[in-house]
């Protein structure tokens with residue numbers, strides 16, 4: 063473990079790497095999991111087969127489709143909290159209400175919102191294999207509630223290499239003071 067990781071190793075923590083599809087959530091979450099020795103959770107693992115088929119076919123999720131996904135994700139996070147108190151979640155987190163549901167779990171939670179030009183995200187999506195088609199990217203931006211000014215959210219520019227992005231994220235985590243209510247969790 064390096065110095066930054068050692069300083070952060072004592073406290074419970076939920077890092078949520080969020081942003082539109084293709085913004086680099088899984089990539090950064092993997093890097094943070096390794097660097098800070100966190101357990102990695104992928105929100106994509108909690109979609110129903112029908113929801114995945116819907117997205118694969120070129121239809122976006124509606125909020126009605128997102129509800130059971132949120133339920134499954136929150137239940138899993140809640141069930142595993144005691145056994146895995148230090149984790150990182152890759153999850154789009156597009157809706158403010160859904161971010162509030164994650165906060166309601168009561169963990170010291172920092173959202174890392176990956177932001178960048180849609181054209182850059184689209185080009186990265188075009189270059190990867192994934193069930194989520196690039197044709198749905200506009201619908202992701204349409205569904206995204208802005209995070210500017212929201213407490214416990216840091217916006218990170220995706221236009222840098224992953225190693226740099228990870229270093230910047232770690233620095234934000236190191237400087238972050240969890241709100242008192244979640245401090246002792």
Ligand SMILES: Nc1ncnc2c1ncn2[C@@H]1O[C@H](COP(=O)(O)OP(=O)(O)O)[C@@H](O)[C@H]1O
Nearest residue numbers: 082083084085086087088089186190222223224
């Ligand atoms: N900082 C980065 N610089 C260059 N390419 C990146 C970066 N982050 C992610 N990528 C690439 O962009 C694509 C989408 O990243 P991914 O992590 O799958 O996004 P998401 O989980 O948000 O859908 C992948 O091919 C990944 O390798």
Ligand SMILES: O=C(O)[C@H](O)[C@@H](O)[C@H](O)[C@H](O)COP(=O)(O)O
Nearest residue numbers: 082083084106123128154156194
């Ligand atoms: O619309 C949403 O609520 C989510 O954004 C969801 O559709 C997710 O983005 C996909 O599962 C694609 O997965 P990635 O975001 O990991 O590319």
